[in-house]
Amino acid sequence: SQQGEEDPQALSIQEGENATMNCSYKTSINNLQWYRQNSGRGLVHLILIRSNEREKHSGRLRVTLDTSKKSSSLLITASRAADTASYFCATDGGGNKLTFGTGTQLKVEL
Amino acid sequence: NAGVTQTPKFQVLKTGQSMTLQCAQDMNHEYMSWYRQDPGMGLRLIHYSVGAGITDQGEVPNGYNVSRSTTEDFPLRLLSAAPSQTSVYFCASSKTGGAGQPQHFGDGTRLSIL
Numbered sequence: 001s002q003q004g005e006e007d008p009q010a011l012s013i014q015e016g017e018n019a020t021m022n023c024s025y026k027t028s029i030n031n032l033q034w035y036r037q038n039s040g041r042g043l044v045h046l047i048l049i050r051s052n053e054r055e056k057h058s059g060r061l062r063v064t065l066d067t068s069k070k071s072s073s074l075l076i077t078a079s080r081a082a083d084t085a086s087y088f089c090a091t092d093g094g095g096n097k098l099t100f101g102t103g104t105q106l107k108v109e110l
Numbered sequence: 111n112a113g114v115t116q117t118p119k120f121q122v123l124k125t126g127q128s129m130t131l132q133c134a135q136d137m138n139h140e141y142m143s144w145y146r147q148d149p150g151m152g153l154r155l156i157h158y159s160v161g162a163g164i165t166d167q168g169e170v171p172n173g174y175n176v177s178r179s180t181t182e183d184f185p186l187r188l189l190s191a192a193p194s195q196t197s198v199y200f201c202a203s204s205k206t207g208g209a210g211q212p213q214h215f216g217d218g219t220r221l222s223i224l
Binding site: 030031033035040041042043044045048088090092095096097098099100101102103 | 114141143145150151152153154155158160166168169200202208209210211212213214215216217218
């Protein structure tokens with residue numbers, strides 16, 4: 001079963017706009033990670049946030065985590081065409097298993 | 111560094127055939143794992159290994175076998191291919207700490223079972 005569910009499933013924005021995607025999960029976690037997948041390629045790690053952290057930044061990326069609501073959000077500021085990809089959240093609930101969500105397809109148009 | 115290398119990139123099999131998907135990493139990572147990715151379902155964990163000689167089942171292990179005789183290699187074997195195993199398969203690795211660490215992914219093997 002999927003631990004994480006991303007919302008929205010698909011998102012289309014103009015270059016320069018911000019993109020926000022959300023992830024909800026079901027059980028307690030040790031950490032939550034976000035990955036990007038370009039078409040036909042493997043996943044690339046973006047950012048990891050631990051359960052005792054509320055917000056984390058990396059370049060144009062901002063991730064928040066609300067463990068009381070079992071949710072996380074990924075914000076990409078000033079989007080570029082090169083940000084077009086699928087984005088996945090993944091949760092570490094212990095037991096050496098990482099569980100991925102179903103992903104958000106982001107399209108950034110010129 | 112090559113990172114995580116998966117071979118082959120594409121494969122077509124007939125129902126009932128067996129084959130091995132190869133995965134190798136050159137980062138001396140202890141943790142390795144196999145996922146399958148199907149449309150609309152994200153990635154699902156098949157098997158994982160926390161070190162040489164140690165393997166365990168993930169969410170969808172049926173029909174697949176793994177072994178880990180070296181730190182570098184983690185092959186995935188399909189015993190008797192079925193059309194339901196048509197998918198894209200990804201291998202990943204990470205440092206000690208397993209799922210709590212950033213995962214490095216290969217570019218996948220696209221497998222079709224006829």
